[in-house]
Amino acid sequence: MCPAIICTRPVQLSYYFIIFHLQISDDSPGYNEAIVLLFFLQISDDSPGYSKEMFCIPRHYEEDLKRVLIPAGFISDRIERLARDIVRDFEQEGIVALCVLKGGYKFFTDLVEKIQQLNSNLGKSVPLAVDFIRLKSYVDDTSSGEIEVVGGDNLENLKGKNVLVVEDIIDTGRTMQKLLGILNNIHPKSIKVVSLLVKRTKRSIGYRPDYTGFEIPDIFIVGYALDYNEYFRDLNHLCEINETGMKKYASKS
Ligand SMILES: O=P(O)(O)OC[C@H]1O[C@H](OP(=O)(O)OP(=O)(O)O)[C@H](O)[C@@H]1O
Numbered sequence: 001m002c003p004a005i006i007c008t009r010p011v012q013l014s015y016y017f018i019i020f021h022l023q024i025s026d027d028s029p030g031y032n033e034a035i036v037l038l039f040f041l042q043i044s045d046d047s048p049g050y051s052k053e054m055f056c057i058p059r060h061y062e063e064d065l066k067r068v069l070i071p072a073g074f075i076s077d078r079i080e081r082l083a084r085d086i087v088r089d090f091e092q093e094g095i096v097a098l099c100v101l102k103g104g105y106k107f108f109t110d111l112v113e114k115i116q117q118l119n120s121n122l123g124k125s126v127p128l129a130v131d132f133i134r135l136k137s138y139v140d141d142t143s144s145g146e147i148e149v150v151g152g153d154n155l156e157n158l159k160g161k162n163v164l165v166v167e168d169i170i171d172t173g174r175t176m177q178k179l180l181g182i183l184n185n186i187h188p189k190s191i192k193v194v195s196l197l198v199k200r201t202k203r204s205i206g207y208r209p210d211y212t213g214f215e216i217p218d219i220f221i222v223g224y225a226l227d228y229n230e231y232f233r234d235l236n237h238l239c240e241i242n243e244t245g246m247k248k249y250a251s252k253s
């Protein structure tokens with residue numbers, strides 16, 4: 001063996017080692033009972049998230065993202081538990097899962113799949129029907145304040161049913177406020193809301209859903225079907241967009 005390699009290699013190797021792994025810090029809280037008592041996972045304001053170098057990001061978005069906030073695998077694990085809570089609460093009752101498009105489509109698909117898996121594998125099961133509505137209010141990273149219903153099924157079908165509204169994010173809460181107003185006029189038997197994300201923001205009207213995946217800081221996030229002017233829906237992880245991305249995909253109007 002060449003002595004020169006023995007002397008220099010270890011130094012170089014440990015340098016690469018530090019860069020190419022994910023560190024779980026000594027003071028990482030893990031996901032313990034204190035957090036479970038809140039019934040959702042809180043991503044704190046000072047959470048560093050994860051370097052995008054640690055995950056597979058589509059090439060076309062690499063320079064447009066600041067960091068990964070919630071990796072896809074973590075989202076999937078959390079949805080599994082939400083599905084279990086929902087099956088426990090609705091057992092035998094039967095529900096219509098109402099997908100709020102477009103942002104909710106991936107969460108809806110994954111949640112319905114997990115509920116179906118539980119239906120097949122547990123003694124108890126929840127009969128499940130699906131319906132869709134499309135609401136739109138955001139331009140760039142801001143709500144226009146005008147929440148429009150731009151498509152969906154005939155909602156009269158929901159009369160007398162247990163409706164589970166499936167939403168991607170509650171930010172100000174105005175979209176959900178509008179939707180609940182519409183749904184109440186149809187007189188379903190019950191309405192529950194599950195949202196993958198709830199944003200901690202001063203702009204909130206104070207609405208909280210019945211089931212929450214994660215509570216997140218007041219930052220604009222994209223991925224897992226959440227968009228910025230229709231971009232980033234084709235990104236698996238929930239990420240924070242950066243200035244480059246905001247400028248590149250800003251609305252032209
Ligand atoms: O709590 P709020 O401040 O009202 O924001 C939440 C809503 O904003 C997004 O919809 P968007 O209008 O962007 O339409 P999209 O689902 O088609 O992306 C998101 O999907 C929620 O429906």
Ligand code: HPA
Nearest residue numbers: 171219220221222226227
């Ligand atoms: O942070 C967000 N990201 C994407 N869409 C949204 N709609 C409301 N808030 C957000």
